[in-house]
Amino acid sequence: MAQDESLRDLYDGCYRRLVAQLYAICGNLGEAEDAVQEAFVRAVEKPRRFAQVDNPEAWLRTVALNVVRRRFRRLTRYRGLLRTAAASTPADAVPGLSPDHVTLVAALRQLPLEQREAITLHHIVDLPVREVALQLGVPEGTVKARLARGRARLAPLVREFAEDVEEVDHV
Incomplete structure (x- = not known):
């Protein structure tokens, strides 16, 4: 029991x-x-x-x-x-989530799975690189590379959304 x-x-x-x-x-x-x-x-x-x-x-x-x-x-x-x-x-069809969360998930969907996993575990779950490496079964250097590449690919995607929101607000 x-x-x-x-x-x-x-x-x-x-x-x-x-x-x-x-x-x-x-x-x-x-x-x-x-x-x-x-x-x-x-x-x-x-x-x-x-x-x-x-x-x-x-x-x-x-x-x-x-x-x-x-x-x-x-x-x-x-x-x-x-x-x-x-x-x-579509990501925006998910009820009960903030627009920021839906936007982040939509941007993350455009990344390769390995980069998505690393970014989510490190930045959303807030695990240190060492723990992410253990969770994924890869060396720490691989996690760092995935994080760097993922952030580089994610930045313009999130920036694009922010610009779209500003345009809608000004219309």
């Missing part, structure tokens, strides 16, 4: 935070929710193994990231087989 209660407390404490983090990476709220739920299911399926984890939230994030990555690879293969670009759900 105590183990069930602690997992329930963990769910209550970090589910929304994990969904927001994964949403910033994958750009799809439903996909983010599914990935985090899958991570919790795996924790429930293997309670002894999960009980030995030092940082349960980091473990859940890692599992959810792996779920997103696997689905991303499958979708990429599927799209390649069909030779068509599937239209994504």
